[in-house]
Amino acid sequence: MEERAALLARVSAGHGTEIKDPATGEVIGRVAFGTPGDVAAAVDTAAKAQPGWAALDDQERCAALMRAADAIDAHAEELAYVVSREQGKTMNGLGARYEAAGCAAWVRATASTPLPVEVLVDDGQSRAELHYRPIGVVGAITPWNWPMIIACWQIAPALRMGNTVVQKPSEYTTLTGLAIAAVLNEALPPGVLTAVTGAGDVGDALVRDPRVGKVMFTGSVKTGMKVIEASAGNMPRLTLELGGNDAAIVLPDVDPQAIAEGLFWGAFINNGQTCAAMKRLYVPDAIYDEVVDALAALAAKIPMGVGLDEGNVLGPLQNQMQWNVVNRLVEDAKVRGARVVMGGDPDAAAPGYFYPKTLIADIDNAAPLVQEEQFGPALPIIRYTDLEQAVEWANGVDVGLGASVWSADRDTALAIAARLQAGTVWINSHGGIDPRVPFGGAKRSGYGLEFGVEGLKAVSVPQVISG
Structure with a gap:
């Protein structure tokens, strides 16, 4: 041994x-x-x-x-x-x-x-x-x-x-x-x-x-x-x-390439199996395609596989129950006409509970993949044109563990953060915790x-x- x-x-x-x-x-x-x-x-x-x-x-x-x-x-x-x-x-x-x-x-x-x-x-x-x-x-x-x-x-x-x-x-x-x-x-x-x-x-x-x-x-x-x-x-x-269903709101003044890595790991840390991971991403129409493309390019480079293989950095879902939840929500998004940018095609016959890194674009905010916590490697990216609407959507679920705002203007980001119904709101990052800083949730x-x-x-x- x-x-x-x-x-x-x-x-x-x-x-x-x-x-x-x-x-x-x-x-x-x-x-x-x-x-x-x-x-x-x-x-x-x-x-x-x-x-x-x-x-x-x-x-x-x-x-x-x-x-x-x-x-x-x-x-x-x-x-x-x-x-x-x-x-x-x-x-x-x-x-x-x-x-x-x-x-x-x-x-x-x-x-x-x-x-x-x-x-x-x-x-x-x-x-x-x-x-x-x-x-x-x-x-x-x-x-x-x-x-x-x-x-x-x-x-x-x-x-x-x-x-x-x-x-x-x-x-x-x-x-x-x-x-x-x-x-x-x-x-x-x-x-x-x-x-x-x-x-x-x-x-x-x-x-x-x-x-x-x-x-x-x-x-x-x-x-x-x-x-x-x-x-x-x-x-x-x-x-x-x-549970959480953390929202992230991106403002149009950011550089999509500069924030792509932070967005990706905010959502995909531990394969999305983190209570305070980013579960919903709201992106303005002005830079929507650039953000989606930057995320897809980065995600494609992230190796997924058996945990003991030293080259991998993402593994499987932990259990069949959670695999079923992620698969159900992604399949529903497909039926609703959302665009699968990458992933969404698991091999159910393969060993283990692997679900591919999945990005879903052009999805309606009312879709279950947005409204329910997927707790897995599938990120819905919702397009918005009105910031007030994005804030309303971000606050429109019955949980509020974390949230984030992404902007080049800190004062603007802080003003929006104050309106989000979450126990923790991060600025230009998502999910980071510190043993010195209290952590807890709002709502359910x-x-x-x-x-x-x-x-x-x-x-x-x-x-x-x-x-």
């Missing part, structure tokens, strides 16, 4: 459900899915470990997180191998190695973020301070698109604030979830982080457990609504990062903030001390 496969073998079970590589269909391991009873046992472990973990001071917990980041670095190639084999992303580009490195960087940033006591009043007669205390046990339900780094986004701040965590990875990327937990646990005290495996019934049991004081969930709007319903009886705090894209100081506050209980 090659050395980088050691971690995959370590987290694979000798029995249970077969896990297949989405690029080749090869069986790469097995997972023994858990039950609601396993959730109860995991929460019990976390609840017993929490007082001791919370009793450590902030500096001690941060030091443990720094050691956890070192462990990620030590296993970076093994982690990248696991996520490439199970999720499908390529080793290079914005792929598996990028995700592994991001995990370590994010954990370190979380441990380095200052959170001083806030003095609210100190007028010589009275003093009021705002402190942040642990919640207790946090349930972290993580998705299949970025299964390692999103786990770290949830786990690291929860631990930093003195909570313990029960992590439930997606049933589509369970091995990856187990792998990142195993590596983190090399540096953490026993019981502080516990992973449970399973499908919806296991996640439901975690959300309903009365000992879980906070639930963090990243996934679809539909499942997010189920989390809200299941949690109602116990009223845990919630952070929900749900969820609520609560992650990252930075606000993310730490979100996994703690505010307490005012007056006197």
Whole structure:
């Protein structure tokens, strides 16, 4: 066995459900899915470990997180191998190695973020301070698109604030979830982080457990609504990062060649399987053809294939379900008369869940490919003549995770950004995130903030001390 496969073998079970590589269909391991009873046992472990973990001071917990980041670095190639084999992303580009490195960087940033006591009043007669205390046990339900780094986004701040965590990875990327937990646990005290495996019934049991004081969930709007319903009886705090259908508005003053690369990766990072990826591109008539041509020329040069092939930078979709969604939306666009600039012709008989890089031009804004989140490598490019109409279209969906404005005039771009209904609006880029900068959605894209100081506050209980 090659050395980088050691971690995959370590987290694979000798029995249970077969896990297949989405690029080749090869069986790469097995997972023994858990039950609601396993959730109860995991929460019990976390609840017993929490007082001791919370009793450590902030500096001690941060030091443990720094050691956890070192462990990620030590296993970076093994982690990248696991996520490439199970999720499908390529080793290079914005792929598996990028995700592994991001995990370590994010954990370190979380441990380095200052959170001083806030003095609210100190007028010589009275003093009021705002402190942040642990919640207790946090349930972290993580998705299949970025299964390692999103786990770290949830786990690291929860631990930093003195909570313990029960992590439930997606049933589509369970091995990856187990792998990142195993590596983190090399540096953490026993019981502080516990992973449970399973499908919806296991996640439901975690959300309903009365000992879980906070639930963090990243996934679809539909499942997010189920989390809200299941949690109602116990009223845990919630952070929900749900679906997006991010719009980008290009203004006529840009150079199409200069922005083509930024537009492409804004849409096609992780093969479009990113909540805050660009899903709709609005381009003015004056430069529409130039933008479409520049995107097509760039896309044609981007190699797609099996993730372990070092020359590839885009891989397959992760699962058949998502392949079906992308294919349905693209086929509908064809029927409606939209122009297929490239792609849109998958080989359903080929191994793996590959869907070609697809650009769809001259598509009506009302088409499902525009109005629904495709979550894959198919970008609709909508022509507009009136900027007011483009803003209205951009705001015309029920989600609002991210958006972007592309212009040579920053002041103009900022004015338009202020009118877009999204949690984050980027100027002349799309999808970039920073561990120091809060991130969250508007409308049905969820609520609560992650990252930075606000993310730490979100996994703690505010307490005012007056006197």
